[in-house]
Amino acid sequence: MKNNVLTPGLADAMVRVTELAAIAAATEVGRGDEKKADAAAVDAMRSAFNAVDFRGRVVIGEGERDEAPMLYIGEEVGTGNGPEIDIALDPLEGTTLTAKAMSNALAVLAIAPRGGLLHAPDTYMDKVAVGPGYPEGIISLDVTPAENVTALAAHRGVPVTEMTVCVLDRPRHEDIIASLRGVGARIALITDGDIAGVIATTDPQTGIDFYVGSGGAPEGVLAAAALKCVGGQMYGRLIFRNDDEKKRAARVGITDFDRIYSLNELASGDTVFCATGVTNGSMLKGVLTKGGRVQTHTLVMTSADGMVRHVRSDRKA
Numbered sequence: 001m002k003n004n005v006l007t008p009g010l011a012d013a014m015v016r017v018t019e020l021a022a023i024a025a026a027t028e029v030g031r032g033d034e035k036k037a038d039a040a041a042v043d044a045m046r047s048a049f050n051a052v053d054f055r056g057r058v059v060i061g062e063g064e065r066d067e068a069p070m071l072y073i074g075e076e077v078g079t080g081n082g083p084e085i086d087i088a089l090d091p092l093e094g095t096t097l098t099a100k101a102m103s104n105a106l107a108v109l110a111i112a113p114r115g116g117l118l119h120a121p122d123t124y125m126d127k128v129a130v131g132p133g134y135p136e137g138i139i140s141l142d143v144t145p146a147e148n149v150t151a152l153a154a155h156r157g158v159p160v161t162e163m164t165v166c167v168l169d170r171p172r173h174e175d176i177i178a179s180l181r182g183v184g185a186r187i188a189l190i191t192d193g194d195i196a197g198v199i200a201t202t203d204p205q206t207g208i209d210f211y212v213g214s215g216g217a218p219e220g221v222l223a224a225a226a227l228k229c230v231g232g233q234m235y236g237r238l239i240f241r242n243d244d245e246k247k248r249a250a251r252v253g254i255t256d257f258d259r260i261y262s263l264n265e266l267a268s269g270d271t272v273f274c275a276t277g278v279t280n281g282s283m284l285k286g287v288l289t290k291g292g293r294v295q296t297h298t299l300v301m302t303s304a305d306g307m308v309r310h311v312r313s314d315r316k317a
Contacts, residue, residue, distance in 0.1 A: 005083045005113045006272050011302055013052045014109060014274045015311050019296045021045035021107035022276035025092045026287035029279055030101035037098040041091035041107055041278075046070045049077035049087075056111070059119050060088030060218040073119075073252075084114040086269075088222050094193045097279060104193045104281035109274055110225030116269020118221050118261065119252040124239040125217035127194070130210050131201040132231035141235050141260055145212045146179040152210055160184050165210045166197040173213050180212075196281060198223035199299075202230045206282045214239060224266035226273040229301035230308060234263040271303045285312075292317050 024044035028037035042062060049056055056078040062068035071077075071089060078085075087109060092098060094105035110117065128139045128148060134155055139148045145165070153160045161184040167173050169189040180187055188208060190197050194215035200208035220236045227234050237260045240246045246257060276298040277284030285297035298311040 005085075006111065006270050006302065006304065010052070010054060010083070010085075010111070011272045011274075011300060014111060014272055015276075015298050015300050017045055017048040017052070018107040018109055018274045018276040019298060019313060020048045021091045022278045022287050022296055023294055025098055025105070025107060025278045026289070029098055029105075029286070032099050034095040034099045038092045038095045042070050045089065045091040045107065045109075046077065050079070052078050052082075054078040054082040055080055055084045056087050057085070057114070058089065059086045059117050060090075060221050062091070063122060085111050086114055086117045087111050088117050088218065088225060090195065090219065090222060092278065093195050093219065094278070097192050101279060102191065103279055104190070104196045105278035105286070106193065106196060106281070106284065107276045107278060108195055108222055110222050110267070110271055112225065112267060112269035112271045116267065116271065117225065118266045118268075119254075120217040120221045120266075121238070121245065121249040121252055121254065123217050123245045123249065124214050124241070125220040126214050126237045126239060127198070127220050127223070127234065128210070128212050129198045129201055129223065129227060129234040130232055131203075131227070134233065136233065139210070139233055139235065141237055144179050145176045146183045146185075148212065149180060149185045149210055150183055161186075163209045164188055164207050165212060166190060166200055166208045167211075168192075168194055168197065168213045168215055170213070176212055195219050195223050195226075195275070196283065198234065199226050199275070200282055202227065202232055203283055221266050222273075224263050225271040225303075226275075226301060227263055228267045228271050229273055229303040229306060231306065232263070234266065236261045236266060267303075273299075273301045275299045289317050
């Protein structure tokens with residue numbers, strides 16, 4: 001890989017990190033305790049990081065230091081030997097999904113050379129995203145969802161009625177849903193997990209053509225790191241509900257509060273993206289423990305070579 005910073009060995013190490021976080025979280029599937037599930041994933045991920053030869057810095061994490069005891073923004077992880085790496089992470093994307101034994105809970109992370117990931121504050125972000133194969137600029141945050149999906153359909157040469165759009169099922173998205181249904185597009189509503197929703201646009205097997213809606217800004221950076229590996233497109237614009245959120249953004253160097261970020265601004269460096277299923281989902285199988293063995297299913301992608309790999313592991317429980 002470029003400059004030999006994100007080596008294949010480092011990518012493999014990140015697979016082990018998300019595997020161990022997913023296995024820890026899976027012990028809490030269906031038990032109704034979101035905090036306990038998240039804590040298990042956080043603890044396992046941090047321990048796994050500290051066995052890796054790199055100088056890792058968390059830039060998207062569990063919160064600021066006074067809010068999170070581990071994997072907080074700015075925390076240094078790793079052995080202290082090796083390359084300087086920035087990390088965006090969500091040890092358990094889908095705490096509610098895990099607690100309720102619902103689909104698409106994931107352990108997720110992305111890495112890039114130091115400075116290669118946007119330090120997004122913990123606010124909301126308007127997002128549009130599409131997988132590879134479309135001309136640059138075909139989607140935009142400055143037009144309606146209906147106009148976006150119509151442009152995508154026209155490029156593919158199919159009627160809009162054959163397009164499926166992924167949207168988080170939230171009251172704030174009523175206008176988006178009405179816009180899309182007004183032109184006949186299908187809508188796949190998801191209860192949680194917009195990282196999985198964005199990534200679904202990269203895999204034809206999911207049937208998802210386009211993602212639109214507002215969700216967490218940190219999750220937007222993670223999704224962008226994944227899309228970068230396969231040549232998709234994404235745009236994001238931070239949403240600020242109060243002055244406190246603007247101050248939080250200013251602390252990480254963001255002063256243009258109306259800026260629209262492209263994919264390559266959200267993830268400007270080469271990236272490695274890893275996601276391990278905690279529960280069964282549209283792309284990944286969840287953790288399965290049986291007969292004293294534990295099985296995991298991980299998606300790992302690297303932007304330098306466009307590699308997409310599915311890793312299925314089987315180890316002692």
